[in-house]
Structures are given as structure tokens and as C-alpha cells.
Amino acid sequence: MMRRVGVRAMALGAVAALGLVAGCGASAGQGKDAGGGAAQQVSRASAGDHRYPLEKSDIPWSGSPSPFDAQVKLADGRRVAMHYMKGKGLLAQDYSPKAKGWSKSALVHGTKTDACQGITLKAKDGTVAAFGDFGVYCADGEPPTESVAAVATGPLTKWATHLTKDFDGWEKIAVAPGGKKATFSRGTDKLTWTKAGGFPATS
Numbered sequence: 655m656m657r658r659v660g661v662r663a664m665a666l667g668a669v670a671a672l673g674l675v676a677g678c679g680a681s682a683g684q685g686k687d688a689g690g691g692a693a694q695q696v697s698r699a700s701a702g703d704h705r706y707p708l709e710k711s712d713i714p715w716s717g718s719p720s721p722f723d724a725q726v727k728l729a730d731g732r733r734v735a736m737h738y739m740k741g742k743g744l745l746a747q748d749y750s751p752k753a754k755g756w757s758k759s760a761l762v763h764g765t766k767t768d769a770c771q772g773i774t775l776k777a778k779d780g781t782v783a784a785f786g787d788f789g790v791y792c793a794d795g796e797p798p799t800e801s802v803a804a805v806a807t808g809p810l811t812k813w814a815t816h817l818t819k820d821f822d823g824w825e826k827i828a829v830a831p832g833g834k835k836a837t838f839s840r841g842t843d844k845l846t847w848t849k850a851g852g853f854p855a856t857s
Contacts, residue, residue: 703757704750704753705755706758707755710723712739713739713740722737723735724736724772724784726776728780729779730780732749734775735756736773737773738773738786740769742761743762743765743788744761744765745759745760745761747759748811760811760813762815763788763804767788767789767800768788768792770786770797770798773786774824774827776827776829778829778830778831778833779831781806781834783829784827785801785802785803785824785838787800787822788801798821798822798823800819801823803818803824803847803853815853816845824839826838827839834848
């Protein structure tokens, strides 16, 4: 069972919001997803429609950038942005350089608990990986109670997610060449997604 290691400083969240975090490792971490079984698939209803503005988190933050917004650019010019919304959870949009607009926001992980720390995004060879954390009393300085890992490929209209409960959250993401594997890590704890099999099943 994963051990709590304390609350990370909010300053780390601001760095994570830049979406420039890299990591390494392999094998699977222990956790439970939102459905209690296989990794959840989240679809965007308006696939292919990029006529929306970029949205931002509604959580107050003094200074810039806010750790509750993050964005990463793919090699082909597309972009992915994520943000937290109070009482909703983690949402994502993708940008089309051809249409010069963003998709409608899609809910990647729904929760009413407080957003913790920041959002980390990493993209490589068409694969985008991300993680974010939530907790019942995170706004008061308590550790996360939900840590969600998410991966999207291809048109970026579906997100595979894996939820780990009562865990301080992932620290790094490493996406393998070709985008065929993404590894989330924190110390010796690791979680691996593969393009062939997705996230590992949880009990």
C-alpha cells in the first residue's frame, strides 16, 4: 500500500503548471480508478469542433502562472490545455492549428474535492500524459486523497484515466519514443500506461 509522504509545496505546483516535467521508470503503481475496474475512458462530445476559446481555472490564485492551469505543445503544432474547476474536477481542451481554435472543454476526472498542487503535462510523438491531485481538505493544507493519471493519443478526443486514492500524487512523467508508453513515478512508486494495453487493471 502506498505511503503518504507529506504535502508538496505549492511552489512545485506552479512549476508543474508549465507542463515541462519529465521523468522515468516502469511497472505499475497500486490504486483504484473511478469505475472500480478497467481504466475509465472519457470522450469529448464535440470531436473535431475547434471553435471555442481557451478556458482557465476558476480557483483564485495570487500571482502568475496559476498552478491550476497547464498547457503543452505537440510537435505538429497542436496543443493540450488542462484546468481545474471548483466542484467539477479536471478538464481538458485541445487546440487545432488548422482551425486556430480550441475544442470544447471535456471532463477528464470529476470530483467535488479541493484541487491540490498543480497539473503536469508531457507530450511526445503524439501521446499526451498528465496528472493532477485532489483532496477533501487540500485548501487547508492536507495531503491529496485522489491522484489521477491520464493519457490521450491520436485525435486527443479520449482520455484513459487511472485514479490512485490516499496518495501524495505523482511527481514525474516519462513518455517513451514513439509515444507507446508513459510512466508516472513518485520515488519507488510507478504506474505505467501502454498504447497496446492502457493502464493496468485495478481491484
